[in-house]
Amino acid sequence: MKQRILTAVIAAAIFLPFVIYGRLPFTIFVYLLGTIALYELLKMKKISLASIPGIVSLIILWVLLLPSTYLKDFTFSKAEFALIALLLLLTYTVVTKNKFTFDDVGFLAIAIFYLGIGFYFLIETRNLSPGGLELVFYALILIWVTDSGAYFVGRAMGKRKLWPEISPNKTVEGALGGVLFAVIFSWIYHAFTGVLDNYVTITLITIFLSIFGQIGDLVESALKRQYQVKDSGKILPGHGGILDRFDSLLFVLPILHFLRILF
Secondary structure, eight states: OHHHHHHHHHHHHHHHHHHHHOHHHHHHHHHHHHHHHHHHHHHHTTOOTTSHHHHHHHHHHHHHTSOGGGGGGOSSOHHHHHHHHHHHHHHHHHHTTTSSOHHHHHHHHHHHHHHHHHHHHHHHHHHOTTTHHHHHHHHHHHHHHHHHHHHHHHHHHOOSEEETTTEEEEEHHHHHHHHHHHHHHHHHHHHHHOTTSSHHHHHHHHHHHHHHHHHHHHHHHHHHHHTTOSSSOSSBTTTBOHHHHHHHHHHHHHHHHHHHHHO
16 A cells, blocks of 8 residues: 555656646656556557557557647648558568458557547546646546546445456445545536536536446456456556556547536
């Protein structure tokens, strides 16, 4: 527990100044996070980041992470660039005589878009003016409150397992408790910041985000079980890897973006 707390304090001391300052330093920092997360995913699949597929995947990821303000100078769209890169990866299956397989290409494609979309919207949300900083903090705290609420309610009242094949410690009662805690937090946060227009809007959005944040955590748990690893990495002692810490955020921020348009 002491190790987890110490790591969390040091990580927050590094991460929060970048979030608060924003702009190019924050974008570069998110690129670093995305690169490490891709390394962790590729390691599960036993694909080296320094290999040809790894390098191609990294380039695609970096292109996907480009903020929208930079795209006006590009001849190709992100989708067109990704399609060309995908064709190169498929070609590589032939060059290697199927030592690098179609399944490997599929894994890389999903990994790239999973990380690329999530981390892209972390950059885009922070770049919103006005309100970007408030929304990022809303998402970060909402995830923490959901996790904490689910943990404490689950320990106190949890009886029915949520998904024992993937995460044996999570309970239905804990999941619902996490959503309830998140909604209460959202009301307090709205009272101080006025974020997301009104109480009805922030309540509905918070319910969706709290649920999908927990789904994001379960998705990563399922991934680790698939490849039989305890943590995605070891860069954060007591917490695991970057993917272990950002799995919920990778779901929450894209959903937040679309819900803001919807509501």
